[in-house]
Amino acid sequence: MGGEVAMVWQTPKENIQLSVSSINLNVDDLETYTSNTVINTASMSTDLDELTTAPVFKTLGVVTKKVVISGTALPIMAAQTFARKVYLNARRPTAANSNMVYVGNSDVDYATDQQLALAPGDSITLDAGLGCKYDLNKIYVDTIKSSDCVTGLYEVV
Numbered sequence: 001m002g003g004e005v006a007m008v009w010q011t012p013k014e015n016i017q018l019s020v021s022s023i024n025l026n027v028d029d030l031e032t033y034t035s036n037t038v039i040n041t042a043s044m045s046t047d048l049d050e051l052t053t054a055p056v057f058k059t060l061g062v063v064t065k066k067v068v069i070s071g072t073a074l075p076i077m078a079a080q081t082f083a084r085k086v087y088l089n090a091r092r093p094t095a096a097n098s099n100m101v102y103v104g105n106s107d108v109d110y111a112t113d114q115q116l117a118l119a120p121g122d123s124i125t126l127d128a129g130l131g132c133k134y135d136l137n138k139i140y141v142d143t144i145k146s147s148d149c150v151t152g153l154y155e156v157v
Contacts (some may be wrong), residue, residue, distance in 0.1 A: 001133050006072060008072045011055045013054055016048070020067055037040045044138060057127055058155075058156065059155075059156040060153050060154070060155060060156070061081070061083065061150050061153065061154045061155075061156050062151075062152070062153060063076050063088075063136065063150075063151065063153070063154060064149060064151045064152075065077075065141050065149055065150050066092075066147060066148075066149035067101075067141060067142060067143040067146055067147075067148060068108075068146055068148055070110065070142070070143050070144055070145055070146045071085060071109065071110065071111070071142065072142065073104075073105075073106055073107070073108045073109060073140040073141070073142045074140060074141055074142070075136070075137045075138065075139065075140050076088075076136050076137075076139050076140070076141055076150065076152075077136035077137050077139075079137060080135055081136040081154075081156075082133045082134065082135055082136070082156075082157040083128070083134050083136055083137065083154035083155055083156060083157060084127070084128050084132075084133055084134075084135060084157055085125065085126065085127050085128065085154065086125070086126040086134055086136065086139070086152060086153075086154045086155075087123065087125050087149070087152050087153045087154070088103060088118070088123065088124050088125075088126070088150050088152035089118075089121070089122070089123045089150065089151050089152055090118035090119065090121060090123070090148075090150055091120065091121055091149070091150075091151055092120050092147070092148065092149050092151070093149075095102075096120045096121055097120040097121070097143070097145075097148040097149070098120065098145055098148060099120070099143060099144040099145045099148055100118065100119055100120075100143070100144055101117075101118045101119070101120075101141055101142075101143050101148055101149070102115040102116065102117055102123065102141065102142045102143065102149050103115055103139065103140070103141055103150065104116060104127070104139075104142075105138065105139075105140060106138070106140050108140045108141065108142045109142055110142050110143065110144050112120055118150070120148075121134075126139075131138060133157045134154075135157045136154060
């Protein structure tokens with residue numbers, strides 16, 4: 001086993017060790033009971049390089065949210081939509097915004113400090129992290145000038 005051991009777990013049969021360079025499971029009779037079926041596994045080895053390769057987007061979604069009435073927070077997606085990463089840009093699809101765009105939760109309001117302020121053309125990336133996700137229906141925008149908007153991409157979960 002290469003690398004140094006980072007963690008050791010005790011099982012009824014043997015130790016399972018996580019190595020920096022590989023994962024080696026050496027369990028003689030690991031038994032998993034699923035609907036009265038027994039699966040015996042002798043040994044498994046996986047190179048961590050296969051587990052830590054660069055992420056590949058399976059599907060990208062596109063979002064454009066135009067604020068019709070300034071001072072009214074709107075969710076960037078009308079329905080529940082989950083994403084691991086969200087890339088937002090303070091820009092109209094065909095032209096630059098003329099004022100700031102504010103991103104936050106349902107309390108976002110250009111007259112308060114409860115949000116992130118994006119100048120025209122500024123971008124923000126929201127990364128939920130491993131195993132987590134954002135609901136785009138819970139991310140809101142507001143603007144000083146109606147007709148300004150936010151556009152972006154998101155990685156579909």
